[in-house]
Amino acid sequence: MNPAEEIKQLFPGSVVSTGLQTNKPLATIKKEDLLIIAEKVKEMGFDNLSLITGIDYRDRFEIIYNFFSYAKKQNLVLKVILDHDKPEVDSLESHWKVADWLERETYDLVGIKFRGHPNLKRILLPDGWVGHPLRKDYDMGVDQFVTLGEDGEDIVSTDGSNLLRR
Amino acid sequence: MRTEELLINMGPVHPSTHGVLRFKLTMDGEIIRKCDIVMGYLHRGTEKLGEMKTYLQFVPYTDRLDYISAFPNNYAYVKAVEELAGVEVPLRAEYIRVLTLELNRIVNHLVMLGSLLLDLGGSTMIMWGFRERENALQLFEMLCGARMTFNYIRPGGVREDLPEGFIPKLNEFIKDMENRIVDYEELISGNEIFIMRMKNIGVISAKDAINYGMTGPSLRGHGVNYDIRKIEPYSVYPDLDFRACVRNECDSFARYMVRIDEMRESLHILRQVVDAMPEGKPTSQAKYGIAPMTGAPTAVSTYFPRIFTPPPGEVYSRIEAPKGELGFYVVSDGTIKPYRIKIRSPSFCNLTAIPKMVEGLMIPDLIAAFGTIDVVLGDVDR
Numbered sequence: 001m002n003p004a005e006e007i008k009q010l011f012p013g014s015v016v017s018t019g020l021q022t023n024k025p026l027a028t029i030k031k032e033d034l035l036i037i038a039e040k041v042k043e044m045g046f047d048n049l050s051l052i053t054g055i056d057y058r059d060r061f062e063i064i065y066n067f068f069s070y071a072k073k074q075n076l077v078l079k080v081i082l083d084h085d086k087p088e089v090d091s092l093e094s095h096w097k098v099a100d101w102l103e104r105e106t107y108d109l110v111g112i113k114f115r116g117h118p119n120l121k122r123i124l125l126p127d128g129w130v131g132h133p134l135r136k137d138y139d140m141g142v143d144q145f146v147t148l149g150e151d152g153e154d155i156v157s158t159d160g161s162n163l164l165r166r
Numbered sequence: 167m168r169t170e171e172l173l174i175n176m177g178p179v180h181p182s183t184h185g186v187l188r189f190k191l192t193m194d195g196e197i198i199r200k201c202d203i204v205m206g207y208l209h210r211g212t213e214k215l216g217e218m219k220t221y222l223q224f225v226p227y228t229d230r231l232d233y234i235s236a237f238p239n240n241y242a243y244v245k246a247v248e249e250l251a252g253v254e255v256p257l258r259a260e261y262i263r264v265l266t267l268e269l270n271r272i273v274n275h276l277v278m279l280g281s282l283l284l285d286l287g288g289s290t291m292i293m294w295g296f297r298e299r300e301n302a303l304q305l306f307e308m309l310c311g312a313r314m315t316f317n318y319i320r321p322g323g324v325r326e327d328l329p330e331g332f333i334p335k336l337n338e339f340i341k342d343m344e345n346r347i348v349d350y351e352e353l354i355s356g357n358e359i360f361i362m363r364m365k366n367i368g369v370i371s372a373k374d375a376i377n378y379g380m381t382g383p384s385l386r387g388h389g390v391n392y393d394i395r396k397i398e399p400y401s402v403y404p405d406l407d408f409r410a411c412v413r414n415e416c417d418s419f420a421r422y423m424v425r426i427d428e429m430r431e432s433l434h435i436l437r438q439v440v441d442a443m444p445e446g447k448p449t450s451q452a453k454y455g456i457a458p459m460t461g462a463p464t465a466v467s468t469y470f471p472r473i474f475t476p477p478p479g480e481v482y483s484r485i486e487a488p489k490g491e492l493g494f495y496v497v498s499d500g501t502i503k504p505y506r507i508k509i510r511s512p513s514f515c516n517l518t519a520i521p522k523m524v525e526g527l528m529i530p531d532l533i534a535a536f537g538t539i540d541v542v543l544g545d546v547d548r
Contacts, residue, residue, distance in 0.1 A: 022482075050379075051495060051508065053482075126206065
């Protein structure tokens with residue numbers, strides 16, 4: 001049976017819609033129920049969280065989880081839609097350890113906050129960076145300069161006039 | 167007696183991190199208690215750049231992700247775009263693609279073996295590995311003029327057909343490689359020092375490995391019989407005979423042995439590809455979704471359109487790259503540029519397992535375990 005339909009039967013109130021992402025079963029779910037459904041998804045044998053994608057659609061954020069089950073050789077896609085003003089969702093770090101970095105990356109580049117994440121800070125960009133680059137309203141006209149501080153920490157500033165090279 | 171814990175920085179510039187990666191190690195004497203990884207020194211914002219380029223223009227950027235094996239990067243992206251746009255690819259193009267992918271898998275594993283042994287203090291393997299790699303790079307050069315960043319696999323096919331004299335040279339390479347792999351095994355696999363450094367080091371259970379997102383050869387060293395070429399077949403892999411190379415020991419040595427087995431398997435695939443290479447055109451010439459602003463398509467086009475518009479939609483497509491599962495998540499909004507590209511890089515996810523793997527080991531073991539995970543920092547930081 002299609003795992004997306006299975007989830008819909010188990011949680012009829014939480015699933016907004018089911019469908020396909022090209023050829024993978026997809027279930028769009030309510031953001032409040034992500035943790036309960038994720039627990040069930042793990043029980044169903046989806047042991048590999050392959051990817052977390054955050055997308056800025058200007059009026060909303062979408063966050064997409066691609067799961068794979070090594071035992072059943074099945075795919076499952078969960079999609080959560082978030083408000084643009086308050087992009088916040090529960091962390092899946094407790095169920096899939098790989099979510100730790102994937103969520104940090106999504107936070108870093110898209111600016112979605114993950115409730116309950118043990119160490120939610122930037123991973124690719126230096127701490128102190130202004131803005132989240134993969135947002136559509138990110139201002140690319142502002143240069144940001146990163147220098148190394150006394151203790152090896154990154155210092156970000158928008159003023160590059162005192163640097164040797166621009 | 168209790169001693170004070172010491173924080174040691176390894177990197178960002180350290181020869182055995184294969185790029186710029188920084189380990190923050192909390193040491194209890196010689197034992198690693200905690201390992202934090204700091205990355206991002208090579209972050210170039212590839213995903214953001216993708217939003218500003220047309221679908222074809224983004225292909226060269228994928229070369230720069232995992233620069234040791236650029237063909238699989240090209241292909242993973244192109245496959246996602248083709249799935250999104252529904253492009254039919256000629257059979258000859260698919261065979262040429264598989265040829266490049268498998269050749270690049272051998273090159274990747276040669277570099278991995280060479281650098282692993284160099285980190286452990288043996289410098290012979292990197293000389294031998296690079297000697298054979300040079301032959302393969304010359305083949306790549308014949309094919310597309312470049313040795314590392316190819317920009318060769320494109321939506322609709324490949325850039326150019328196989329040049330004259332390519333197949334005989336490839337056959338020579340295959341024949342040479344067979345004997346070389348025997349040499350490598352004689353050099354490495356039975357080496358007492360190597361075995362001591364690798365056996366029962368960097369052990370992590372298969373369940374943990376999956377949970378930490380490990381994929382590819384690194385996961386197959388943990389007894390997980392899985393290969394995306396097998397379970398989600400793409401290109402012409404269903405027509406080819408090969409097996410997923412699996413080892414059960416869950417340690418660094420098993421992960422090393424999987425690479426050796428995979429090189430043999432790749433040679434086996436290459437031989438079949440050479441035999442079955444069909445005649446035909448290397449590029450689709452279908453007139454697909456040409457953007458209105460470029461005018462009406464001509465009656466006969468001799469190449470696949472450079473600008474095209476996939477219908478709105480999203481796709482996640484993944485392949486078995488030499489380092490693991492490489493996926494591209496591409497969202498189209500019906501214009502000539504992708505709305506969003508997300509890269510699932512194997513190195514990034516494989517690296518997640520390192521802190522767990524090295525807890526309680528010593529720094530030299532970290533280097534050995536890290537070498538067998540086989541990461542490239544261009545791929546981690548994107």
